[in-house]
């Protein structure tokens with residue numbers, strides 16, 4: 377079995393005194409691609425926030441490359457190799473694409489590599505954040521995270537509200553990011569079909585717990601589990617949660 381890069385042991389966490397995650401144990405292998413799927417409110421974002429140190433850990437342990445990180449602040453976790461692409465994207469709207477990337481640049485990360493992954497950002501490098509389409513903003517949010525040279529990339533619903541052609545472009549970029557085996561990816565998605573096609577392993581969450589953990593291809597066949605915990609519409613790669621938003625590239 378490949379070496380673990382990220383491990384959660386019996387983690388309970390939430391916001392303030394409230395518990396959202398309950399006894400979660402998870403292991404991500406070096407170079408692994410893990411999909412996390414589940415209904416709205418299942419605790420997927422809280423899982424990523426907990427790994428990143430943005431939620432309150434009530435119990436259990438988190439290790440990055442074997443090192444306990446439970447007590448470290450988010451910026452230290454980032455410097456050690458965890459990179460979160462938040463659902464809110466969090467780009468600086470008043471800065472240009474290139475300024476956004478420079479502001480995030482840390483260590484030996486190269487802007488040119490981000491442009492190779494997303495040539496469209498290079499074309500827009502002098503454009504301000506507000507002049508970008510939703511898809512371009514998402515590319516910039518991902519590229520900004522790459523500027524911190526993450527070993528583990530945590531993607532929080534990156535496809536939400538985007539047109540199918542842009543979703544496909546992003547999924548291809550995630551494949552490219554993971555292909556040399558040096559980076560690991562956790563993809564939280566409502567687009568279950570796309571996430572399961574991408575990942576090697578998948579966990580299904582409900583009510584702050586893992587209700588299934590196994591090969592992604594196996595979970596893709598378990599329509600009983602997906603129907604029960606997500607709903608039929610979520611299994612198709614059609615607009616789901618994104619229907620609440622205008623779909624724009």
Ligand SMILES: Nc1ncnc2c1ncn2[C@@H]1O[C@H](COP(=O)(O)OP(=O)(O)OP(=O)(O)O)[C@@H](O)[C@H]1O
Pocket residue numbers: 391396414415416417418419420421422423
């Ligand atoms: N900042 C917060 N403070 C208090 N409770 C929160 C906070 N953020 C989320 N919650 C609660 O935690 C629970 C899990 O939410 P979370 O966002 O982790 O779910 P999710 O699976 O990512 O769903 P979604 O797809 O809607 O983002 C929900 O009941 C939510 O109301």
